[in-house]
Amino acid sequence: MNMQEATRLMKNDAATLATSSNSQRNEALEAIALALAANQTSIFAANARDLAAADENDVSPTVKKRLKFDESKLEACIDGLRQLQELPDPVGRVMLERQLDNDLNLYKVTVPIGVIGVIFEARPDALIQIAALCIKSGNCAILKGGKETAQTNRVLFDIIQASVKRTGLPENCLYQAELHSEIDELLACDESVDLLIPRGSNKFVRYIMDNTKIPVMGHSSGVCHIFVDKDADLAKAMPIIVDAKTQYPAACNAVEMLLVHRAIAADFLPQLASTMAEVGVTLRGTADVAQIIDVEEMDAEEFGTEYGDLVLAVTLVDDVQAAIGHINTYGSHHTDAILSENGDTVSRFMRMVDSAGVYQNCSTRFADGYRYGFGAEVGISTGKLHARGPVGLDGLVTYKYELYGEGQIVEDYVSGKKSFHYKDYKNE
């Protein structure tokens, strides 16, 4: 079956899946949890084959760490499936209930988006989580994982699909793409696919965004800033900067650049230099920074760079306005923080920085669906429309307007024979 056919079948089944109840979808999640536990031997055997292949192909240690799927990861996945069952149904939530006139009632109700394609990194737990989020939200999903986990993913997908079918959800609600060439086929399925969520390298996400008419949710880069204001509490500042840079330098929510208020530069920069040296972070700085501390010198050309490594860029700014301007110009609208105790300055920063996350006095690394308490996340969006920031179940639904009448026609309202009498019973 080619991708066009697969997604067309899925489009049909999407309407049926949209009528499923929360308990049916939860039953499917529980069936997956039980089947995963029952089939761990074959799952770990497949994972061992992936790991052996990774050894042969000199795959990097980071990737190997991600693709290794052991008992603790399986257990975490099963826990996640149970937690997801506890979350309220994202589908069928009434956002607006309005009487337009007697016997003419309008409802704005959440519904699944329909058919979603998710392309993700070589992590078997990602396959399970993404499939589970799509099922919980009533969406059909095309799943394409990293090639390094091909064996594990095949076994996992078969378990998931069989469980879903057994609980009576539509047959075509999940599809696993295994070939890299299927990604380009998927990009052309704009008739049937409603949304693409690519995860992975910036270059890859950019490629997806540039080569499809399907709406894309995600982020092609994570260039996060921290602005150290003149009114910063430096005792708080240093641990936050260390955490934001070193806790997981490859993460999209790691800090890439510090903007330091010029008034505190002489005091602050030497402390920064000494702390960063201790934790193994290389500092790069503009000329004004280089006059105060010893850094690799950089110029404005480098602003907006995502190092994804133990490298931190530093520049000086005159005030919060300049910091905001810098962030809105060079940032990636992901997550940016201000370290300051001054309420007015903070309020200005929070309002004017055009990013999915704007933080005061805490690490940018908090930008994450789990940490926000969303139960799970399907990705982080730096787009402004539909969903922004960490995307949980809420980002996987849209809404429709249902209008129930008793024979009403518009002409009666245009002619003045009747008139609207709005009455809201619910309006979020």
Add this chain to the structure above:
Amino acid sequence: MNMQEATRLMKNDAATLATSSNSQRNEALEAIALALAANQTSIFAANARDLAAADENDVSPTVKKRLKFDESKLEACIDGLRQLQELPDPVGRVMLERQLDNDLNLYKVTVPIGVIGVIFEARPDALIQIAALCIKSGNCAILKGGKETAQTNRVLFDIIQASVKRTGLPENCLYQAELHSEIDELLACDESVDLLIPRGSNKFVRYIMDNTKIPVMGHSSGVCHIFVDKDADLAKAMPIIVDAKTQYPAACNAVEMLLVHRAIAADFLPQLASTMAEVGVTLRGTADVAQIIDVEEMDAEEFGTEYGDLVLAVTLVDDVQAAIGHINTYGSHHTDAILSENGDTVSRFMRMVDSAGVYQNCSTRFADGYRYGFGAEVGISTGKLHARGPVGLDGLVTYKYELYGEGQIVEDYVSGKKSFHYKDYKNE
């Protein structure tokens, strides 16, 4: 100033506009209302020049009717500006307030989208309404109206811009594009423009969608269906069909095709034929319809056609499932209705039809922001993401996450030294 420069300046001012208060934005709306009233002589004089040019250029009567801007239209616009001031501030609404841990508080807050480009038909009232909606929602806007209203729009825009500046909103928050060539320039400004809302012919909207990387909100066609179920109350059915087809045949929410349950075809079709003949609607029907009544015969190739005229296509379907399948395959996901008194059938239709509006027993012509009680609409979206159906102020905002801490770092939560204690104070 070229479009790239204009939108870049706008992007800067967008951050400032985002900090404006509701009362400042309302003041600007009131200033516009007063200035429009004070300058009506020059507005009507400009409109007379547009009308004279339209006569010279043999512009169609429909377009002339739209571009004529008289006292009653001006009054309606001024009323609209006053109503908009009464609506609650769409910006700064707290959607989620969650304590993640002691002194670590997350807020999900609505914010303006930023810079929006709206391209609209030759209607002076549209210019006023769209500018007002953008101001109320704190968005910067590039406005491009139809060329037939160039003189009127120039006068109106100058009045609006001067009023906005006078009330202290940023200088570059509005820009009027006057040349058709500026549309293509605008399409290339994906660095600065966050959203495009094109209104107009299907072909034009499709062109916009196909030629920009900027997200587009709108609809390229309005192919609405009515399914006449076997359990329809035919006394209600006929007035609804007449209204949906004839009340404004060129509107995107006019019905284009009837799907008639085969079980009632013999009874219903002759009544339909006679009523449609009375109101001047030409019926086109598939072969099974043509066996029962006299119609222009059509085949499946014609399904999904938007006539925009007093023409109505008819076909027979076996049941609600077939009707749903037809609508999801050939419809434009705009607005589709079922006429039925059977609760189960209706519920199935409401859930499974994948359209922005799904209606029971009323005219498709109700699909409109004013009729839904939104105060105003900037357009109707058939996309599924962000905003769907008639788009009012709610569709012109997005949200950001604000996180306020006291020095918290992620490592403490990863290491187990601290743990999250979620507590929701608000969660919509």
